[in-house]
Amino acid sequence: xxxxxxxxxxxxxxxxxxxxxxxxxxxxxxxxxxxxxxxxxxxxxxxxxxxxxxxxxxxxxxxxxxxxxxxxxxxxxxxxxxxxxxxxxxxxxxxxxxxxxxxxxxxxxxxxxxxxxxxxxxxxxxxxxxxxxxxxxxxxxxxxxxxxxxxxxxxxxxxxxxxxxxxxxxxxxxxxxxxxxxxxxxxxxxxxxxxxxxxxxxxxxxxxxxxxxxxxxxxxxxxxxxxxxxxxxxxxxxxxxxxxxxxxxxxxxxxxxxxxxxxxxxxxxxxxxxxxxxxxxxxxxxxxxxxxxxxxxxxxxxxxxxxxxxxxxxxxxxxxxxxxxxxxxxxxxxxxxxxxxxxxxxxxxxxxxxxxx
Numbered sequence: 001x002x003x004x005x006x007x008x009x010x011x012x013x014x015x016x017x018x019x020x021x022x023x024x025x026x027x028x029x030x031x032x033x034x035x036x037x038x039x040x041x042x043x044x045x046x047x048x049x050x051x052x053x054x055x056x057x058x059x060x061x062x063x064x065x066x067x068x069x070x071x072x073x074x075x076x077x078x079x080x081x082x083x084x085x086x087x088x089x090x091x092x093x094x095x096x097x098x099x100x101x102x103x104x105x106x107x108x109x110x111x112x113x114x115x116x117x118x119x120x121x122x123x124x125x126x127x128x129x130x131x132x133x134x135x136x137x138x139x140x141x142x143x144x145x146x147x148x149x150x151x152x153x154x155x156x157x158x159x160x161x162x163x164x165x166x167x168x169x170x171x172x173x174x175x176x177x178x179x180x181x182x183x184x185x186x187x188x189x190x191x192x193x194x195x196x197x198x199x200x201x202x203x204x205x206x207x208x209x210x211x212x213x214x215x216x217x218x219x220x221x222x223x224x225x226x227x228x229x230x231x232x233x234x235x236x237x238x239x240x241x242x243x244x245x246x247x248x249x250x251x252x253x254x255x256x257x258x259x260x261x262x263x264x265x266x267x268x269x270x271x272x273x274x275x276x277x278x279x280x281x282x283x284x285x286x287x288x289x290x291x292x293x294x295x296x297x298x299x300x301x302x303x304x305x306x307x308x309x310x311x312x313x314x315x316x317x318x319x320x321x322x323x324x325x326x327x328x329x330x331x332x333x334x335x336x337x338x339x340x341x342x343x344x345x346x347x348x349x350x351x352x353x354x355x356x357x
Contacts, residue, residue: 020304023297027311031080034318038076039068041322043330078215078223079321079335080314082276083286085227087313089269090287091294091306092234095241096265097164101175101350103287104273108181109156110284113277115185115192116152118204120145122192142278145207146222150274156181157266164262210283210336212321219279230272231310237261238302245300283336285343286313292350316342 039051046054046064053059054068086104093102104110124141163177193204206214215223234241240261243251248258276283290313291305298304320338327333 020298020301020308023294024304024308024311027308027315031311031315031318034315034322035076035080038079038318038322039072042067042072042325074215074217074220075212075321076318077220078212078280079317081220081223081227082212082280082283083290083313083315083317084310085223085230085272085276085313086283086287086317087290087309088227088231088234088306089272090313091291091302091309092241092265093269093287094291095245095302096262096269097160097174098244099164099174100292101288101347103285104153104269105282105284106175106182106288106347107156107160107178108183108185109153109160109178109270109273110277110282111182111185111189112152112156113149113274114208114282115188116148116150116274117145117207117278118189118192119152120148121203121207122196122200146275146278149278150271152185153270153274153277154267156185157270161262161266165259207278207281209334210281210339211334212280212317213332213335214281215279223275223279226275227272230268231306233268234265234302234306237265238306241302241306242300245302281334281336283317283339285339285347286316288350289343289346290316292346 036048036051039055040046040048044063044067046067050059050061050064051068054061054064055073059065090103093104093107094100096102120141124144159181160174160178163174189204189208193201196204240251240256243254243256244258244261251258291309293312294305294308298308317335317339320342321335324333324335324338
């Protein structure tokens, strides 16, 4: 204590900070390497030097320019933003709800957003779609889909928050409620599919599959604005989330408005999830697994947990996108298929480990 009074930082605390900053640096470097790999690898391989020349505008190859700037770069940036956004939402929800199994996917919020998107696709039709894969809907329809997805994400979030405030609502009860909500909205989506015509059905299925390959520069810009604002909000309130982790009474004693922090936090999670679901579809398990990976290495301190979770989420989704692009080349499978294959066993492992405790 004497060291602290004289303004001298104890060496143990310096080592504590160094360990966490080193982990952040490693995650950032890994994300950059995966971004470079995402630009190089695919059905058409582009050497690293040619990628740099294309990015700097010194390449004469129109083919490389079209592949890098029109396809791979927006897709890679969408993977980074979606991975970071889902991981940030997962880390925040696990803290807000005091629930290690919290994430937009496990608590039914992603499924609610998908139902909202499907509802608007059904109502407005798919007249703005073009190409056999229905690659894009009109801007007005995209806006309506995003608003509808947000509304249903918000509805699911408020149900979860209401359950969290009930006495005796354990983490397990909230997860089961999330499973029930997810099943309810999935059933609603199937109901819409049953009455849809061929074009509407194709459009709804298109939205249900989570895939970064459908993102263009407009989607990347909107996702960057929403996800970036949400992550900044969580980082700004990092001390309050640390206080909540110590218990509601402790947090209130430290001057934290716990109820407001919960409600606003879930609103921000809903906005992030809604934009990602509306543009990319349902991408499961990234938001659940990423914070747990980070906690195993650097603990629960939100000063480092939140940015590290974002970097790990971005790296996970980038890696999944690269594998999805290569595993059945020249065909590309939706990235959500891979995240489910990876995430489901990890989710079961977390449940078993929690049960043992």
